Amino acid sequence: MPKTRTALTPGLIIIVGFLTVCPVFMLILGSFSEGLSSFGSFTLSKYVKGYIDPAFADILANTLIFTVGSAIVASVLALFLAYLNTRTNIPFKFLFRIISLIPMMVPHILFAVSWVLLLNPSNGMINLFLRQLFGLEGAALSIYSLKGMILVEGLLDLPIAYLVIAPAMSAFDVSLEESSKVCGASNLRTLFRVTLPVLRPAILAAITLVIVRSLASFAVPSVIGMPGRIYVLATHIYRIVATGYATDYGLAAAVGMSALAASITLILLYRHLTRQGEKYVTVSSRGYRPTVIDLKGAKYPLFGIVALLSFILIVLPVLVLFYTSVVPYSMVPSEKAFAMMSWKHWIAVFKDPISLLSLKNSLYLGVGGATLGIILSFFVAYVIVKVRTAASGFLESLSFLSFSFPGIVVGIGFMWFFVQTPLYGTIWALLIGYIATYLPYGIRPLTSAFVQIHSNLEESSRVCGGGSLYTMRRIVIPLLIPGIVSGWILMATMFVRELSLSVVLSRPGTEVLAVQILRFAEDGLWGRLSALGIIMIFISTTLVIIASQIGVKLTKVDK
Amino acid sequence: MEISIRRLSKSYYSEGKTIVALASVDLNIPSDRIFTLLGPSGCGKTTLLRCIVGLEMPDAGEIAIGDKVVFSAEKGIYVPPEKRELGMVFQTYAIWPHMNVFDNVAYPLQTRNEPKEEIRRKVERTLHFVQLDGFENRPATKLSGGQQQRVALARALVAEPKVILFDEPLSNLDAKLREETRKELRSFLRELKITAVYVTHDRIEALSLSDTVAVMKSGRIVEVGTPWEIYFDSDRRFVADFIGRANFVEGKVAKGGEPHTMIDSVIGAIACEKKIGASLGKAVTVCIRPEFIRVLKGDQADGCNIFRGRVESLVFVGDAFEGEIRVNEIPLIFRIEPTTTVREGEEIALHLDPHHCSILLS
Numbered sequence: 001m002p003k004t005r006t007a008l009t010p011g012l013i014i015i016v017g018f019l020t021v022c023p024v025f026m027l028i029l030g031s032f033s034e035g036l037s038s039f040g041s042f043t044l045s046k047y048v049k050g051y052i053d054p055a056f057a058d059i060l061a062n063t064l065i066f067t068v069g070s071a072i073v074a075s076v077l078a079l080f081l082a083y084l085n086t087r088t089n090i091p092f093k094f095l096f097r098i099i100s101l102i103p104m105m106v107p108h109i110l111f112a113v114s115w116v117l118l119l120n121p122s123n124g125m126i127n128l129f130l131r132q133l134f135g136l137e138g139a140a141l142s143i144y145s146l147k148g149m150i151l152v153e154g155l156l157d158l159p160i161a162y163l164v165i166a167p168a169m170s171a172f173d174v175s176l177e178e179s180s181k182v183c184g185a186s187n188l189r190t191l192f193r194v195t196l197p198v199l200r201p202a203i204l205a206a207i208t209l210v211i212v213r214s215l216a217s218f219a220v221p222s223v224i225g226m227p228g229r230i231y232v233l234a235t236h237i238y239r240i241v242a243t244g245y246a247t248d249y250g251l252a253a254a255v256g257m258s259a260l261a262a263s264i265t266l267i268l269l270y271r272h273l274t275r276q277g278e279k280y281v282t283v284s285s286r287g288y289r290p291t292v293i294d295l296k297g298a299k300y301p302l303f304g305i306v307a308l309l310s311f312i313l314i315v316l317p318v319l320v321l322f323y324t325s326v327v328p329y330s331m332v333p334s335e336k337a338f339a340m341m342s343w344k345h346w347i348a349v350f351k352d353p354i355s356l357l358s359l360k361n362s363l364y365l366g367v368g369g370a371t372l373g374i375i376l377s378f379f380v381a382y383v384i385v386k387v388r389t390a391a392s393g394f395l396e397s398l399s400f401l402s403f404s405f406p407g408i409v410v411g412i413g414f415m416w417f418f419v420q421t422p423l424y425g426t427i428w429a430l431l432i433g434y435i436a437t438y439l440p441y442g443i444r445p446l447t448s449a450f451v452q453i454h455s456n457l458e459e460s461s462r463v464c465g466g467g468s469l470y471t472m473r474r475i476v477i478p479l480l481i482p483g484i485v486s487g488w489i490l491m492a493t494m495f496v497r498e499l500s501l502s503v504v505l506s507r508p509g510t511e512v513l514a515v516q517i518l519r520f521a522e523d524g525l526w527g528r529l530s531a532l533g534i535i536m537i538f539i540s541t542t543l544v545i546i547a548s549q550i551g552v553k554l555t556k557v558d559k
Numbered sequence: 560m561e562i563s564i565r566r567l568s569k570s571y572y573s574e575g576k577t578i579v580a581l582a583s584v585d586l587n588i589p590s591d592r593i594f595t596l597l598g599p600s601g602c603g604k605t606t607l608l609r610c611i612v613g614l615e616m617p618d619a620g621e622i623a624i625g626d627k628v629v630f631s632a633e634k635g636i637y638v639p640p641e642k643r644e645l646g647m648v649f650q651t652y653a654i655w656p657h658m659n660v661f662d663n664v665a666y667p668l669q670t671r672n673e674p675k676e677e678i679r680r681k682v683e684r685t686l687h688f689v690q691l692d693g694f695e696n697r698p699a700t701k702l703s704g705g706q707q708q709r710v711a712l713a714r715a716l717v718a719e720p721k722v723i724l725f726d727e728p729l730s731n732l733d734a735k736l737r738e739e740t741r742k743e744l745r746s747f748l749r750e751l752k753i754t755a756v757y758v759t760h761d762r763i764e765a766l767s768l769s770d771t772v773a774v775m776k777s778g779r780i781v782e783v784g785t786p787w788e789i790y791f792d793s794d795r796r797f798v799a800d801f802i803g804r805a806n807f808v809e810g811k812v813a814k815g816g817e818p819h820t821m822i823d824s825v826i827g828a829i830a831c832e833k834k835i836g837a838s839l840g841k842a843v844t845v846c847i848r849p850e851f852i853r854v855l856k857g858d859q860a861d862g863c864n865i866f867r868g869r870v871e872s873l874v875f876v877g878d879a880f881e882g883e884i885r886v887n888e889i890p891l892i893f894r895i896e897p898t899t900t901v902r903e904g905e906e907i908a909l910h911l912d913p914h915h916c917s918i919l920l921s
Contacts, residue, residue, distance in 0.1 A: 459614050460653035462640040464714065465670035478657045
């Protein structure tokens with residue numbers, strides 16, 4: 001055992017180190033190079049060109065407004081929901097769990113598209129409806145604005161902020177509040193003077209995390225921002241490599257460096273904040289239930305807001321997409337629309353070879369990539385939790401690093417690498433890139449699964465006469481299965497809907513679903529887009545259901 | 560089965576420091592008795608237990624269980640835990656959450672590939688013994704703390720080991736349940752012909768459960784004896800202090816011999832239970848348990864071992880009053896029945912029974 005362990009840690013450090021450091025290293029080298037073909041020839045010209053560009057100041061300002069705005073929208077909503085869920089008697093609390101899970105169900109690009117379908121100025125459904133109602137000329141509302149981007153991104157990142165804030169909220173020691181009330185403060189005063197200040201590290205952590213996510217976000221800036229000519233860093237980089245006459249990967253790398261640096265700084269800040277948050281957590285071991293505030297008359301109106309949010313987040317996008325996929329062109333739901341419904345967009349998608357190829361590729365990447373990713377995550381989590389040496393601590397930091405990488409920037413870094421190898425333009429390039437970028441999502445559930453296996457559980461099996469293999473088979477693996485399954489589901493669904501890395505690495509022959517949807521959006525083929533989008537949601541959901549069923553089976557059959 | 564431990568040593572390296580967990584421990588654990596390792600946390604008692612069961616690898620020494628050497632550094636013998644055929648109850652119980660009660664208890668038999676019918680019969684019998692009849696299909700996680708503890712005990716007993724080890728099995732229970740479970744455990748163990756090694760830091764558990772108690776400190780066995788001997792006749796201040804509340808009065812041996820040894824102390828001459836090794840002029844400590852200080856009201860008392868003092872504090876604790884008396888500026892804690900008329904601030908006389916004034920040589 002000790003021998004394999006000593007070989008395992010350095011081996012994993014090499015693999016994970018390659019996956020996380022390689023794109024960064026290649027990005028740095030690339031940013032100082034003339035072009036993909038003349039790699040290694042040192043030049044500063046890309047930095048000069050990238051940062052002297054007069055448009056760059058606008059892009060930075062947009063990025064700042066977009067990311068901070070989204071973070072504020074997401075965190076305020078998350079705080080509101082977390083407070084209602086953990087501290088009040090609001091009905092139907094199961095809805096909150098669903099809200100925190102939706103990022104698995106509706107891919108970001110489809111969510112963004114559904115808002116475009118509703119609110120785009122030329123034929124958005126709500127705009128058409130308002131036009132009919134009031135006989136307006138032109139568009140009443142336009143999603144193609146910074147405000148629109150912030151709104152949609154904020155809604156998309158709401159679950160992330162919620163997942164950071166809700167645990168802190170429920171771990172909160174209520175006696176702090178009670179003593180404030182005993183001192184004569186009202187509920188509202190207590191909220192602002194005691195509750196929120198104590199939760200400050202969690203709130204700041206949520207804001208930081210959402211800023212990182214929205215900085216990396218590509219779906220909203222590309223689907224909503226680009227038609228409105230509002231560019232942020234991610235779309236600016238995309239524009240450099242994907243559009244125009246001469247793509248310039250050196251310039252993209254130079255610009256990407258600033259996004260990467262900002263991300264890494266923010267993620268370090270986030271880790272610092274979460275550590276600080278732990279200091280504040282005052283959980284009592286007695287399993288004490290916090291007192292619940294009675295909302296009285298406000299109960300149902302507040303619940304109405306929650307229900308509306310759930311509707312907007314989950315039901316509306318699917319509804320809009322499905323409706324769009326069966327009507328010939330954008331129109332307000334009416335008798336006429338229902339009469340014209342047909343499957344023609346669906347048939348077109350099933351006859352489109354590129355759509356079918358992208359379907360196949362995404363499925364392959366989702367299933368194969370998640371399986372490989374989870375195997376790697378299993379060993380990394382094992383070393384982090386059970387081996388516990390200085391090297392395993394290093395491995396942990398290393399594997400956490402890629403959490404901060406914006407997909408499009410990693411994509412540029414990997415591009416510089418893959419061009420030098422035969423992997424360029426193959427599906428393997430995407431596979432490696434996916435695993436590198438999303439490794440933390442596999443490691444996270446597995447480390448917590450490993451942590452839960454108290455060493456006594458293994459030791460008692462040994463004392464009972466079970467050898468180490470027997471113990472592994474009957475105790476360790478069965479106990480890990482929930483972690484393995486949730487890690488696999490997380491990775492598989494993320495791979496199926498992956499966009500920001502794929503737009504850079506995908507080449508003819510290696511199209512994937514999200515990229516194909518982006519192409520449809522750029523071409524304005526909303527009907528086909530919606531049909532393919534529904535298929536994408538269907539695939540993700542099916543993968544989730546199958547994986548959880550397998551998980552249930554595996555944990556039960558154990559005799 | 561007897562367990563003999565010879566010169567067992569074990570050190571840990573943590574953050575550049577060496578921590579000695581066991582410093583050349585020699586110990587004989589007698590057959591079919593309840594043997595307790597008692598000591599403060601960090602004294603090495605759990606490490607010793609884990610070395611016996613095979614979960615820790617000692618640096619040096621030898622362990623034999625019965626006639627079989629299970630560990631010997633010199634001979635290069637290490638029998639892994641699964642081959643030692645012992646039973647163990649962990650502090651966390653280590654009940655496997657993904658199995659029901661039956662599978663948890665049947666596990667040791669399943670590892671031995673016993674026939675299914677045999678397993679069912681033995682599990683039923685063991686569950687009956689720990690009074691968990693009918694719990695077979697209950698998920699292990701849906702049990703109370705006390706029930707989980709009994710499942711852990713059943714699992715440790717089901718394969719009929721000759722030795723069973725307990726690592727602070729009651730420390731996760733709340734006070735009331737702990738007392739009940741302690742009594743239960745005591746009656747279970749009395750019923751079985753089994754060698755039990757029990758690790759605890761709780762003196763009441765140690766005193767009430769064991770046939771023999773070994774007190775440990777900093778990786779060494781300090782003293783071994785029956786609970787009675789440890790409580791009343793210890794030689795060492797550390798042991799006397801650890802095992803119960805006590806007053807310690809410094810003094811010198813003034814007169815040896817019959818019927819009592821006289822000690823010259825700061826509170827006056829104390830007649831003590833005689834002690835071998837208390838030679839004339841030797842500096843010693845007298846240990847007086849608070850429950851053996853008798854308070855006499857007024858001045859009527861006279862004679863041997865009578866001291867005068869003032870009641871500094873008196874606190875009602877339910878079944879008694881606990882307080883402090885100052886005798887010659889030396890505070891002595893004492894305990895008195897709740898019906899007493901003694902009050903705070905009162906000048907009183909107190910009497911010490913020479914049988915309960917024991918001399919500690921070190």
